[in-house]
Amino acid sequence: MEVGFITGGAGAIGRASARALVRDGWRVVLADIDGDELHRVAVDLGEQAVAGIFVLDVTDFDGVHSAVREAAKANGGLQGLVTAAGGGRGIAGASKVPFIDTAPESWDRMIEVHLNGVYYACHAVLPILYGGGGAIVNIASGAGLRGGPPHLRQLHASVYSAAKAGVIALTQSIAQEAGAKGVRANCIAPGRTESRWKSWQEMERMQREEETRYPGSGRASPLGRFGRASDMGEAVAFLMSERAGYITGACLDVTGGIRLH
Template identity: 30%
Template sequence: MKQVVLITGVLGGIGSATAELFHNNGWSVVGVDCGEVSDQVGGVDFYIRADVSDPLAWESIANQLSGRIENLNAIVNNAAIQVCKPLVETTPEEWDRVMAVNVRSVYLAVRQLYPFMQQQGGAIVNVSSVHAIATSANIAAYAASKGAMLALTRALAIELAGDQIRVNAVLPGAVETPMLYAGLSRGHLQGEGVAELVEQLGSKHVIGRVGQPGEIAEAIYFLADGGRSGFMTGQSLVVDGGATARLSTE
């Protein structure tokens, strides 16, 4: 029987790369995103269009899965949005939306999908961010949401251990995705054009470049696969090209 993984934010850069990797390793992939698609999504066996911040949407997801799968072996909570502006200019509605998509969605996913994992155990991988441990100006709501995700990861690891459900987090650094491009205007870089800005950002890393979605997907797969990471739970795996290893004063 194929193992089954559910991935939120599956249409994004990291989400799509993760779906392809799981699919290529023989998993059945359920993809969830708010985007409308007219054709089959690469690497996804069953696509569900849903707003992951909505409790009713998760009830619908659970109902759709109940007639399609018996067990769920892994959940990858990858859906996220960011607001790039000073905190004092961030509206309460923007703040709440970031928290709802980035954090509440994890709670809702676990609450609704726990019955699919309870009997045989499995893994939950939360895609946080290096902004949870080291951040910058004009991205406070996003940083706060990703920090909350880390605390939730530890709490869930403790609560679900009795059911043999492991819970870990991946903390990506700068990865070449649409979200990265959208955040290039925060004023932390100087340059002409997207390519120059991305190159400048990459030069700030110990490795000398930004990451690729597939590299984050490999870390997610490692944490989801019990054969590779069966003795890990409640942990945070940083994948950031060495960005947080270097002192900011250097």
């Protein structure tokens, strides 16, 4: 049975990815900074599905490496990685200021969690995947596909956009190196999606507020709804599977077509 390591495993997209992977026959190792929520997610997934739990900060290079080593040792290797740590209260939100008001500390924290965190996890897992092949899916963002529009939605998200663009380029670069060793690396770019701190109602409130501030700003998806965490989980499970066996270096737009505006 294949085993995948998931950072941000207590988060909305991390747990939805875990659910979809478990349904597809994977076992999952869950890692997150929030131990209480992590244990709740593990209970929800069930004992058989969970191949390890690690309470860690993805910005801790040594901590990430030692968790990955331990997980691989306990499971006779690893076959996959999903990097879904980040987002959340006070992390992504911290960057929403005009660029010239951006403080170096918030820039650094954003890069640490959203870019270095991905780097550390890939750096730790790749040598293990090289032993037997596997797949990586990094969670980027629509904000990393283009540092601005649609319309004003990404306004004041310069640091977040830069970090996520970095994730996309890093993934492409890893794909170039890892293909010959039987490892694929892809990302997904979610649009506005429900998360632990952002309920469906909260997203509707945000959209109403934006529409009032910037009338006709066209943030609605042609599909007429926001993203569900399960939409992201399905995209991750597809890219992790052999059904995506000829896809590497891709960034799958899972914004519900919002970028068509």
